[in-house]
Amino acid sequence: MAVTGRVAGRGFFNRSAVVVAPDLLGCVIEHVTDDGLVAVRLTEVEAYSGDLDPASHAYRGPTPRNAVMFGAPGHLYVYFTYGMHFCANVVCEGVGVASAVLLRAGEVVEGAELATHRRGGALSRELARGPARLTVALGIGRDDNGLDVCNAGSGLRLRRVRATAQRVLAGPRVGVSAGAQTPWRFWLDGEPTVSRYRAHAPKRRAVKPAAR
DNA sequence: CCATAGATGCACT
DNA sequence: GTGCATCTATGGC
Numbered sequence: 319m320a321v322t323g324r325v326a327g328r329g330f331f332n333r334s335a336v337v338v339a340p341d342l343l344g345c346v347i348e349h350v351t352d353d354g355l356v357a358v359r360l361t362e363v364e365a366y367s368g369d370l371d372p373a374s375h376a377y378r379g380p381t382p383r384n385a386v387m388f389g390a391p392g393h394l395y396v397y398f399t400y401g402m403h404f405c406a407n408v409v410c411e412g413v414g415v416a417s418a419v420l421l422r423a424g425e426v427v428e429g430a431e432l433a434t435h436r437r438g439g440a441l442s443r444e445l446a447r448g449p450a451r452l453t454v455a456l457g458i459g460r461d462d463n464g465l466d467v468c469n470a471g472s473g474l475r476l477r478r479v480r481a482t483a484q485r486v487l488a489g490p491r492v493g494v495s496a497g498a499q500t501p502w503r504f505w506l507d508g509e510p511t512v513s514r515y516r517a518h519a520p521k522r523r524a525v526k527p528a529a530r
Numbered sequence: 531c532c533a534t535a536g537a538t539g540c541a542c543t
Numbered sequence: 544g545t546g547c548a549t550c551t552a553t554g555g556c
Contacts, residue, residue, distance in 0.1 A: 374548090449549075
């Protein structure tokens with residue numbers, strides 16, 4: 319059955335990502351495509367702030383890739399990584415301030431059949447457990463970069479759902495090397511859909527043949 | 531549950 | 544050329 323909750327407007331996103339991030343927990347993101355609708359209740363997010371955040375894609379200033387992060391709040395920033403995955407952020411704060419919240423994980427609450435098909439038959443709680451899995455479940459890809467979550471015509475919207483009694487926990491972000499100490503990952507306590515925490519795994523360089 | 535390796539395209543140095 | 548805001552498969556406990 320349909321999820322109820324007020325659709326988030328521009329003002330909701332026009333705040334610091336660190337403030338928006340915990341507010342997103344429990345909220346539901348919906349994406350409508352020709353295939354149907356999938357809705358995900360967010361259980362895990364991470365905040366990224368361009369100015370002083372070495373982990374942010376915007377840390378070194380504007381580039382073609384991160385341009386959306388510098389734009390208006392409420393738009394989707396989708397990036398491609400590891401040669402095969404897409405991850406989705408919601409842009410926060412005003413034009414010129416590169417701040418965003420990465421949608422890391424959630425629970426599929428509507429359109430489970432479609433999401434399961436997109437995910438190749440994964441188990442229910444694995445459907446959107448992890449940022450790249452979440453984009454697959456929702457049908458978000460390269461073409462969705464820059465879409466306006468606050469515009470009904472975009473097919474994307476965020477419903478604000480009453481905060482649960484669940485505790486919000488915070489800790490270091492996943493998979494980042496620089497800025498790994500900043501506790502800007504937020505998740506709902508006890509949720510089985512929260513991705514298992516993995517600290518950044520430094521890759522050893524291939525060992526060169528010993529010099530002789 | 532934990533740890534590791536490989537896949538793979540591209541933005542940026 | 545280097546290094547990813549990751550996932551899956553595989554193996555061990």
